[in-house]
Amino acid sequence: MNDNGHLTEDRIIKAVADKSQLSPFEKEHLSNCSGCSSALESFENDLKQLGKIAELSVPSPKRRFITYEKRSERNFPRIFGLRTSLAAAITVLFFVITLHSDSMKYLLNTQTGSYVDALHSDDLFITEINSLVENALPLKYVDIYGEADPDYDDDSMDFIIPSSGNDTISG
């Protein structure tokens, strides 16, 4: 309160900011004193007018065009984005259709048949090579050589015709 018993300008500003900041005595004075209440009202009206003019000086906005929609509840967590999932689904569908198409089936079957044939002939060829490595002599020479008899082995041949290096008898 000032010397004349009225609210100071600071107290009036406090009251404009928030009336609850005044003491009960000051509040009572404000309700009884026309000078103080008109000073308060005048400042409050100025601020209200300022707010109104500001409001009128705002251009009108364009109408809101977005509506907000909740996405459907997910039963499983979405790992990939919608676009990625869609692209993956299209790719899978493309492969399924392509693999089941007649032309692809024919192509695959042809390729698989020739591949099996090639494998078989390779097998035969390798077997022939291996048998030649084991014994390069033709079959009739094998008979003479005695290799065809399974009972003959190196030890029995050594017993019949001892090699010169193993001649322990002649010692």
Next chain:
Amino acid sequence: MPGLRLLSGMSEQHKNINPSPGSAGKASETQAVLLAQKAVSGSSHAFNQLADLYYNKIFRMVYYRIKYKMDAEDLTQEVFTQAFRNLNSLKEVEKFKSWLFSIAVNKIRDFKRKKQFTSLFGILSDRNIKDEKESDTAPDSRPDANPLYNVMRQNFWRQFELILSRLSYLEKEVFLLRFLDHLGINEISVALDKNESTVKTHLYRALKKLKDDDSVKRLLKESMP
């Protein structure tokens, strides 16, 4: 004064948008709380109604701080989109309005930061000036497109900006939220994430600065008949 008539013409439009404070305002607040409750529990329709209810308020709030219509429209849209996405984080539905304003405050702060950064390279500042000029000269049937109205509007905002330039960031923000956005002390404290006594202190400081130099009175005299 022709300018005031123009502004009065605009007021009819705004009257339809904003219910005057009082019983009607309280009714709309109760309605907003109910809608917020429904929106939080998953009703998109309720959120759309909330967006309709607060769209103009948030747009004005953004415009007061940015002063460019197109940017304000974009940011307003972003505020609602973010609110919609983060509805689950709203703990108290009674504070929906304050929460919405807090999103707007943060969006504006981010926007200004980006603007400051890009203006270093002279990109955004040039674009905004160009946009503003284009919107001023473009023929439009809306009342706010009137050239005289635009001149008055620009003059008001220029002077208003000068007045606010004497205030610190928080003083300015608290003052705008209290007297232009019509938020209560409690709502401001939620929107700015400050305690109530801090809000009151900043509001007091802002009012003291404005009262001392009579700048508000002068601006009102120039804008009123």
